[in-house]
Amino acid sequence: MRVIEGGVTAAKGYKAAGLRAGIKAGKTNKDMAMIYSEKEAVCAGTFTKNVVKAAPVFWDRDVVYKEGKAQAVVVNSGIANACTGEEGLANCKKEAQKAGELLNVAPEHVLVASTGVIGAQLVMDVVEKGIEMLVPQLAYGKEAGEDAATAILTTDTCKKEIAVECTLGGKTVTLGGMCKGAGMIHPNMGTMLSFITSDAAIDQKLLQQFLSEIVEDTFNMISVDGDTSTNDTCLVLCNGMAENSVITEENEDAEEFKAALAYVMEYLAKQIAGDGEGCNRLFEVTCNGAATKEDAKIISKAVVCSTLTKAAVFGKDANWGRILCAMGYSGVTFDPGKVDIVLESEEGSLAIVKDGIATDYSEEKATQILSADPVKAILDIHAGEEKATAWGCDLTYEYVKINADYRS
Structure with a gap:
């Protein structure tokens, strides 16, 4: 597997576009995107487990779980189409019908996604006009993918995309992805919005199995603010245009594809965590020496979610007591007297706790390590x-500023 330039248009047969439709008046940003596959693709998806779900989540679950096929995705930023009742659901159908009509695709094979302010209705004249503008602008190539990746952003500071290649049965297979997310990030399925395209030929049920497994170790292991969104959606489309033998079981090709998909998803997940609203640095926590994988996940997630620890990372303060405290209330049973903690970054590595007690470490060196991006904390509970x-990520003053006037 190798990383290449590009995003959702890197794989064979995929076009994309992104532009400003005017979802929210008074803004100038691109706010609508479209992805289109020349050929019908099998699709898989994971969605928010928040009881309060946005209308597009309901629509996409039906497409993924009932149809298992898709050929286009329409995305808007600015308005989440969440908590919008029957009108919101009807608007998803209108989006799919409009796109389907212009692309000659069945509406039930059009996925839709939204992100932005909760509670506001989409202005469908604007959305449908946006779809009409997007279709003729659909194009292959890196620039088209970048336009789409930019159009789905809200408080993100940068676009988030990646592409990789691998070899399956002698054929070159490509996977490309884009995502958005900076706030309301504490996924319980997948990220805010993530779209992955591939030209691999693979069975839909196996694709869904792989996505569901990988999401647990990638998107479900990030947190910015502890809030699980109403709109969390991760979608994968595979159109088979690489012409590899269809992957129908867990063999060598399946493992190679799964590894490539995992790489893409982990990269995108880290891009989201590292671009948390107002943040200065990505904070990575690894828990080693756990009795079970679940224990390790619970402990590492508890530390990255700790408000006090996040504030300490912002302040470049090696306040290891906050880390140990978060580990202790995580719900996992361990011996505090056996805990080791190491801080790492490009500035070096420093053991700050050994057997549950502070080492004779240099506070100056610790601050130097914590000044870099990313910062890593490596825990071992033996x-x-x-x-x-x-x-x-760290917790900064800017986070409060951004979320104090998000709707304006």
Whole structure:
């Protein structure tokens, strides 16, 4: 597998576009995107487990779980189409019908996604006009993918995309992805919005199995603010245009594809965590030596979610007591007297806790390490052989500023 330039248009047969439709008046940003596959693709998806779900989540679940096929995705930023009742659901159908009509695709094979302010209705004249503008602008190539990746952003500071290639049965297979997310990030399925395209030929049920498994160690292991969104959606489309033999079982080709998909998803997950609203640095926590994988996941996630620890990372303060405290209330049973903690970054590595007690470490060196991006905390509880990694970010003054006037 190798990383290449590009995003959702890197794989064979995929076009994309992104532009400003005017979803929210008074803005100038691109706010609508479209992805289109020349050929019908099998699709898989994971969605928010928040009881309050946005209308597009209901629509896309039906497409993924009932149809298992898709050929286009329409995305808007600015308005989430969440908590919008029957009108919101009807608007999803209108989006799919409009796109389907212009692309000659069945509406039930059009996925839709929204992100932005909760509670506001989409202005469908604007949305449908946006779809009409997007279709003729659909194009292959890196620039088209970048336009789409830019159009789905809200408080993000940068576009988030990646592409990789691997070889399956002698054929070159490509996977490309884009995502958005900076706030309301504490996924319980997948990220805010993530779209992955591939030209691989693979069975839909196996694709869904792989996505559901990988999401647990990638998107579900990030947190910015502890809030699980109403709109969390991760979608994968595979159109088979690489012409590899269809992957129908867990063999060598399946493992190679799964590894490539995992790489893409982990990269995108880290991009989201590292671009948390107002943040200065990505904070990565690995828990080693756990009795079970679940224990390791719970502990590492507890530390990246700790408000006090996040504030300490912002302040470049090696306040290891906050880390140990978060580990202690995580719900996992361990011996505090066996805990080791190491801080790492491009500035070096420093053991700050050994057997639950502070080492004679240099506060100056610790501050130097914590000044870099990313910052890593490596924990070892010496209770077994399992490990897990979670990703978060520091907590800054800017986070409060952004969320104090998000709707304006």
